[in-house]
Amino acid sequence: MAKIIxxxxxxxxxxxxxxxxxxxxxLAIAAxxxxxxxxxxxxxxxxxxELMTSSSLIPKSFSFxxxxxxxxxxxxxxxxxxxxxxxxxxxxxxxxMSTMTAYAFSRRDFxxxxxxxxxxxxxxxxxxxxxxxxxKYQLIVDMGINKNFLGLIFAESAAPITAILLVxxxxxxxxxxxxxxxxxxxxxxxxxxxxxxxxxMLPVICVNALLAxxxxxxxxxxxxxxxxxxxxxxxxxxxxxxxxxxxxxxxxNWAAILAAVxxxxxxxxxxxxxCNKQFISGVSAGGVKG
Amino acid sequence: MKGILKKTAMLLALALSASMMTACGSSGxxxxxxxxxxxxxxxxxxxxxxxxxxxxxNEENDKNIQVVFDFKADNIGELIKTxxxxxxxxxxxxxxxxxxxxxxxxxxxxxxxxxxxxxxxKEQHGANSVTFTGDKIYSLxxxxxxxxxxxxxxxxxxxxxxxxxxxxETPPKTWAEVREFAKKITEVGAGKKYGYVMPFKDAIFTRxxxxxxxxxxxxxxxxxxxxxxxxxxxSIYAPMIEVYRQMIADGSVFPSPYxxxxxxxxxxxxxxxxxxxxxxxxDVDVFNDQFxxxxxxxxTEYPVIEEFAGGYPYGVGSGTSYYMSNxxxxxxxxxxxxxxxxxxxEDEEIRAAKKGHEEFxxxxxxxxxxxxxxxxxxxxxxxxxxxxTMLKNLILSDGDIKEGLQAISDSYxxxxxxxxxxxxxxxxxxxxxxxxxxxSEEELAAQAEQxxxxxxxxxx
Numbered sequence: 001m002a003k004i005i006x007x008x009x010x011x012x013x014x015x016x017x018x019x020x021x022x023x024x025x026x027l028a029i030a031a032x033x034x035x036x037x038x039x040x041x042x043x044x045x046x047x048x049x050e051l052m053t054s055s056s057l058i059p060k061s062f063s064f065x066x067x068x069x070x071x072x073x074x075x076x077x078x079x080x081x082x083x084x085x086x087x088x089x090x091x092x093x094x095x096x097m098s099t100m101t102a103y104a105f106s107r108r109d110f111x112x113x114x115x116x117x118x119x120x121x122x123x124x125x126x127x128x129x130x131x132x133x134x135x136k137y138q139l140i141v142d143m144g145i146n147k148n149f150l151g152l153i154f155a156e157s158a159a160p161i162t163a164i165l166l167v168x169x170x171x172x173x174x175x176x177x178x179x180x181x182x183x184x185x186x187x188x189x190x191x192x193x194x195x196x197x198x199x200x201m202l203p204v205i206c207v208n209a210l211l212a213x214x215x216x217x218x219x220x221x222x223x224x225x226x227x228x229x230x231x232x233x234x235x236x237x238x239x240x241x242x243x244x245x246x247x248x249x250x251x252x253n254w255a256a257i258l259a260a261v262x263x264x265x266x267x268x269x270x271x272x273x274x275c276n277k278q279f280i281s282g283v284s285a286g287g288v289k290g
Numbered sequence: 291m292k293g294i295l296k297k298t299a300m301l302l303a304l305a306l307s308a309s310m311m312t313a314c315g316s317s318g319x320x321x322x323x324x325x326x327x328x329x330x331x332x333x334x335x336x337x338x339x340x341x342x343x344x345x346x347x348n349e350e351n352d353k354n355i356q357v358v359f360d361f362k363a364d365n366i367g368e369l370i371k372t373x374x375x376x377x378x379x380x381x382x383x384x385x386x387x388x389x390x391x392x393x394x395x396x397x398x399x400x401x402x403x404x405x406x407x408x409x410x411x412k413e414q415h416g417a418n419s420v421t422f423t424g425d426k427i428y429s430l431x432x433x434x435x436x437x438x439x440x441x442x443x444x445x446x447x448x449x450x451x452x453x454x455x456x457x458x459e460t461p462p463k464t465w466a467e468v469r470e471f472a473k474k475i476t477e478v479g480a481g482k483k484y485g486y487v488m489p490f491k492d493a494i495f496t497r498x499x500x501x502x503x504x505x506x507x508x509x510x511x512x513x514x515x516x517x518x519x520x521x522x523x524x525s526i527y528a529p530m531i532e533v534y535r536q537m538i539a540d541g542s543v544f545p546s547p548y549x550x551x552x553x554x555x556x557x558x559x560x561x562x563x564x565x566x567x568x569x570x571x572x573d574v575d576v577f578n579d580q581f582x583x584x585x586x587x588x589x590t591e592y593p594v595i596e597e598f599a600g601g602y603p604y605g606v607g608s609g610t611s612y613y614m615s616n617x618x619x620x621x622x623x624x625x626x627x628x629x630x631x632x633x634x635x636e637d638e639e640i641r642a643a644k645k646g647h648e649e650f651x652x653x654x655x656x657x658x659x660x661x662x663x664x665x666x667x668x669x670x671x672x673x674x675x676x677x678x679t680m681l682k683n684l685i686l687s688d689g690d691i692k693e694g695l696q697a698i699s700d701s702y703x704x705x706x707x708x709x710x711x712x713x714x715x716x717x718x719x720x721x722x723x724x725x726x727x728x729x730s731e732e733e734l735a736a737q738a739e740q741x742x743x744x745x746x747x748x749x750x
Contacts, residue, residue, distance in 0.1 A: 049581045052557035073337070134375070141376050228330075228369040231360040243334070244363040249572030250335040251553040251580050 037265075044259035051255050066259035074256075076239065076263060083236040084267065086149055086223075087216045090156045094212045095205055098159035102167035103193050107179060123161050130221070137225050146226055152233065155222045160215075163208040170204035171197070206278035213271050217264070236264045324356040325620045327627040330370060330383040331612075334361045335575060336636075343634050347627075355623045357631075374399045379615040381624045382631060385429075392668045394613070400428040401614040401621070407629060421611060429611045430628075434635045441650045442502050442570050444592045445577075449585035450565045454478045461566075461590040465533045468566060468593050472542035475565035485565040486537055488547040489555035490686070493678035499568050500530045500681060506592035512665040514677055514702060520720035522702035524677065524695040529595045531695075534685045547686060557581050568592070574646040589649040666719040670705040677702060 043051055044066055045059040054060070070076045104110070105117055136155060137146075145151040174197065182192040220237045227234045234242070240260045244252050272279070331340070337359075344357040360380065362369055367386035371393075373379035379399065385391055394400050403411075403420070411419055411430050421429045448458035454474040462468045472485020479485075489495050497513065504510050509526045516523045537543050544550060544564050559567045560581035569577075569589075577583050612631065618624040641647050675683070677698050684694040710716040 048553075049557050049560060052554050053561040053563065134372075137372065138376055141378060146378065224365070224369070225372055228360075228362070228373055231358070241365075242361060242363045249570055249576070250333075251556060251576055253580075254553075 040258045040261050040265075043255060044262045046255050048251065048253050048255040051258075066253075066256045067263070069253075069256050070243070070260045070263065074239070074243065074260075076236070076260060078232070079234055079236045079239040080263065080267075082149070082233060083217060083264075086152045086156070086235060087213055089149070089153045090216045091209050091212045093153065093157040094159040094163065095209055097157070098163040098208055099167055099198060099201060099205065100193070101159065102164045102171060103197060105164070106168050106171040107176070107197075108189065120161050120164065133221065133225060136222065140226060147230055147233075149233065151226050152223055152235070155226060156216050156219055159212075163212065166208060167201065167204055170201060174200055203278045206275045210271060210275045210279055214268055217268055236260075240264060324354050325623045326356045326358055327382065327618075327620065327623055328358050328360060328380045329612075329627070329631060330360045330362055330366065330380040332362050332366045332384055336634075337361060339634060339636055347630060351626075353623060353626070355627060357627055374615070374617065377617055379617045381618040381620070382612055382614055382628055385611040385613065391611075391613075395426075395428065399616055401616045401618070401624075403427045403430060403614070403628075404625065407625065411629070411632075428613055430632045432612065432631075432635075433633045441652075442498070442568070442592070443589050443646075443650055444503070444566065445559065445569050445573075446566045446588050446590065447559065447562060447564065447583075447585050448588055449562060450475050450479075450483060454565075458586065459588070461588060462593045464596050465530075465593050466596065469533060469537050469540065469542070472537055472565060473540050476540070476542035479563075483563050483565070484544040485542040487544040487550065487555045487558065487564045487567055488534065488538075488685070489550050489552040490547045490682045491549055491551040493676070493682040495552055496678045496681040496685070498570065500527055500534070500685075503568060503592040504530050507594040509595070513667060514698065515665045515667065515719070517665075517719060517721045517724040520717070521706065522699045524681075524698040524702075525692065527681070528691050528695060529597075531681070531685055531691050533595070535688075535691075538686070560584065571650045574644050574650050577646065578644040587645075589646050666706065666709070666714075666716060667702075669709050669714050669716075670702065671708065672701060672705050674701060 039057065042057055042059055045062045045064070046054075047063070047065075050060060101120075105113065140146045140151040140154060143151075143154075145154060178196055178200070179192050182196045187195065218237055219235070220241065223235045224238045224241070227238055240257060243257045243260055329340075333340070340359050344359055348356050366384060367390045370379060370383050370386050371390060374394065374397070386394065391400075408420055408427050408430075415431070415433070419431045420427045421431060444461065446461045451458040451471070454471070454477070456471055456474060462471050468486065475483060475485040488499060490499075501510065501513060504527055507529070509529065511517075511523065511526065514522045514524045538547065544555070544558060550558075555564065555567060556573065556576055558564050560577060560583045562583075562585045577587075612628070614624055614628050680694070680698045680701070684691065684698075687694075706716060
């Protein structure tokens with residue numbers, strides 16, 4: 001096996017080649033993954049005409065006209081506010097529901113626990129999909145909450161089973177002696193959860209919150225149906241697609257859509273940057289049973 | 291400190307709850323002050339016109355009516371349908387597509403325009419200013435449709451013509467010339483510029499590139515339906531398909547008819563990379579505002595297929611039809627807003643300043659009649675591909691044209707028969723004496739005479 005010795009270090013040439021090939025593959029994957037993001041970022045500065053006729057990725061001139069158009073003329077400031085209110089509210093509700101459910105499953109024995117848990121897990125394998133859209137919407141209309149944020153929050157608030165399982169996995173790593181010590185000190189089941197265990201779950205809550213934030217922020221179908229009757233309630237994800245409409249025969253303003261997409265990415269990126277550390281530790285801790 | 295934080299948190303929670311409950315959902319109608327009438331439209335390009343008109347109307351009307359516009363995308367039909375099924379439809383909205391409009395009319399979702407409103411509208415705008423569905427009227431024609439630039443025309447790039455050694459002021463008069471000119475432009479274009487474009491990514495554009503241009507050559511029927519016989523016959527379009535195949539074989543069509551959509555086609559024409567393109571009235575706005583054309587360009591009538599010469603350009607309103615919902619809580623205000631909305635049109639000065647406005651608004655020949663009410667396609671349940679897709683596939687393949695067109699006719703006639711068996715009133719679409727070009731030979735002659743006089747007068 002060929003080896004080169006430089007400054008007392010041995011360089012293994014085949015290993016170097018393998019490493020080189022690996023880096024090349026990883027770079028190619030990174031380029032493919034990042035291309036749409038770069039295309040969108042740069043495309044937001046072009047005109048639609050340039051976007052559709054030029055093969056160059058770099059704009060001829062950097063213009064903020066599309067950003068001004070979507071923010072000012074199409075009222076994206078309002079839609080961003082709507083999305084923030086709904087997303088934050090849904091994330092809070094989902095976090096509360098997922099942690100409480102997981103804590104009950106993990107720490108308490110109760111009647112039909114296995115059956116209920118099985119029902120939760122079965123949702124992973126049975127996807128009702130769009131079949132639930134209309135009944136859900138009708139329920140929201142019947143409840144009279146389709147003309148305010150409550151309808152949107154209600155529609156998106158069900159915590160996904162994956163969030164519950166992740167918390168359960170994390171709880172398995174927290175010793176039950178904490179619960180027992182709290183009980184000896186006079187804490188009730190609920191108080192043990194709220195005062196002792198909940199604060200200890202911060203990393204996994206961050207993970208779930210980030211996933212939930214991304215999911216609700218990007219939710220489209222149900223918000224589109226609910227806000228179809230009320231433009232003022234519209235969320236960013238829906239408003240971006242609505243931009244596709246130019247009117248009879250008019251061209252779609254793709255450059256404005258890209259600018260809108262770029263605006264919509266910012267909050268998710270910010271949340272990820274803030275939660276990044278907790279996210280990594282939460283994923284690794286929640287993924288293994290202690 | 292802890293207390294202050296708790297109080298602040300409480301206040302924030304209260305404010306958030308209040309905004310959730312009321313901030314965005316409130317409308318004047320709930321507090322008894324304003325009656326909100328909601329108009330849902332996909333015409334985002336007219337946002338400025340509609341919004342400023344609404345602001346003025348909201349300020350000036352004495353009935354406390356508040357007009358609110360919602361601009362929706364291509365999914366407008368599904369959204370409105372969902373609204374109807376949950377008793378939450380907008381007061382006024384654009385059409386949902388012929389199939390869904392038929393469902394809506396059958397289901398009683400649309401409100402008929404009251405007789406007195408129809409009479410007043412006809413008196414003001416003429417007998418053809420309303421749209422009939424059978425013997426009922428659910429929609430008035432917008433003034434924008436009636437007075438705007440609503441024709442279909444053929445555009446050519448004068449600069450590319452000159453570069454190819456062609457006379458830039460002489461557009462092609464026949465499709466054989468289109469083929470010849472396209473070849474020359476492509477040869478000079480060195481792989482960057484092409485003579486013609488076929489934006490068939492969306493198959494419906496076969497309508498704008500085959501059926502409507504065909505009318506100029508007198509080979510038009512109602513999107514394949516022949517109302518005099520009460521059946522579909524696509525065979526008349528064979529010459530158009532033949533010439534398109536020849537152009538593709540010549541390599542003088544912008545690549546590729548399979549993948550290029552109309553937005554890209556128009557952007558490439560504006561950029562100076564396409565010599566000739568089919569266009570509609572709405573393209574006046576596109577080529578002036580959205581994609582300003584960089585080269586010199588001209589507007590002319592569609593070319594003809596020589597042996598079919600003698601037809602007339604087909605003109606049809608390109609505006610959107612608007613309907614009133616039967617579910618509105620304020621029918622009186624709804625009607626008032628509806629008649630106001632139908633009159634909205636861009637300022638004449640702004641329209642006249644746009645290149646192409648005049649050409650798209652006037653015709654050299656008598657205009658074929660609108661066919662909207664004459665085709666039963668909206669009530670059909672087609673098995674397999676629709677006619678646009680089948681036409682597109684026929685152009686882009688080398689299959690037998692006659693057999694291919696017969697297959698489309700057979701598919702649609704079978705669907706027509708199924709509709710008849712399902713109880714649809716198919717016979718109401720049969721009009722043995724119908725003519726697309728004029729109600730009578732006398733009318734046609736009178737129109738031709740009038741146009742000839744106008745032409746002679748303008749020549750003098």
